Amino acid sequence: MVGEMGKSSHWAKTPRQSVAEECARRGVTAVVAGCLALLDGRPVDDDLILALGGPPADWVRTGDASGASYWLRVWAARGLLYAWDDSAEPAVLNALHDDAWRVREMALKVVARHRLEAAFQHVAELCSDPATRVSAAAARTTRALTGPAQTGASRLFDACSCAVRRRHRVGGIPSRAQHFPYRHR
Numbered sequence: 202m203v204g205e206m207g208k209s210s211h212w213a214k215t216p217r218q219s220v221a222e223e224c225a226r227r228g229v230t231a232v233v234a235g236c237l238a239l240l241d242g243r244p245v246d247d248d249l250i251l252a253l254g255g256p257p258a259d260w261v262r263t264g265d266a267s268g269a270s271y272w273l274r275v276w277a278a279r280g281l282l283y284a285w286d287d288s289a290e291p292a293v294l295n296a297l298h299d300d301a302w303r304v305r306e307m308a309l310k311v312v313a314r315h316r317l318e319a320a321f322q323h324v325a326e327l328c329s330d331p332a333t334r335v336s337a338a339a340a341r342t343t344r345a346l347t348g349p350a351q352t353g354a355s356r357l358f359d360a361c362s363c364a365v366r367r368r369h370r371v372g373g374i375p376s377r378a379q380h381f382p383y384r385h386r
Contacts, residue, residue: 212256220283223252232284239277240292253280271301278307282314290317297323302332309338313345321346 214222224232227249235249247261253276260267278296281289296308297320305327312320324346327339 214255216253216255216279217283219252219255220280223249224284229284230286232280233286233289236277236280236284237289237292239273240296242274250276253277269301271299271304274299274301274304275307278304278311281311282307285315290315290319293317294320294323297327302330302335305330305332305335306338309335309342313342316346318346 212219220232232249235245236253238245239250239253250261250273251258254272257268257272258276259265274296278293281293293308293311293315294317296304297312299305299308309324309327311317312324321343324339324342328336328343330336330339
């Protein structure tokens with residue numbers, strides 16, 4: 202499908218569109234409440250799981266194996282990117298400490314999107330997360346929270362970015378020069 206960037210070929214909608222449809226159907230408050238329930242490990246109805254998870258959540262209809270339980274928390278956090286209420290902030294802060302790195306990464310995206318300044322210290326700590334994608338997301342989130350004009354916070358962003366770059370060189374993901382040596386001669 203040319204021109205359909207960001208859409209799943211077998212879902213035909215983006216996660217943002219799916220959450221928006223679910224908000225129109227049941228209301229933003231109910232969608233947020235469902236996301237909070239999933240982040241807390243509580244059950245929700247199958248329609249909400251399908252709306253948040255898309256095709257990978259089709260197991261709710263088919264009865265197939267559901268996969269790792271952390272996916273429900275990832276989808277719930279992603280839902281909070283598009284359906285938001287300030288009452289969700291404590292759950293998002295808690296998700297920054299989830300055992301699953303994918304949940305922490307998505308929670309960082311929520312923090313950045315909604316500019317949750319109360320998360321700043323947690324975000325700074327995640328700059329040294331053992332999961333490279335989490336530490337990189339923490340660096341981006343720090344930048345989103347601080348903006349270019351705040352000097353002290355900008356230093357924290359620089360330190361966070363340096364930690365991510367250092368991990369790339371020291372044994373995490375290979376540096377860009379290692380991936381594309383012909384570009385960096």
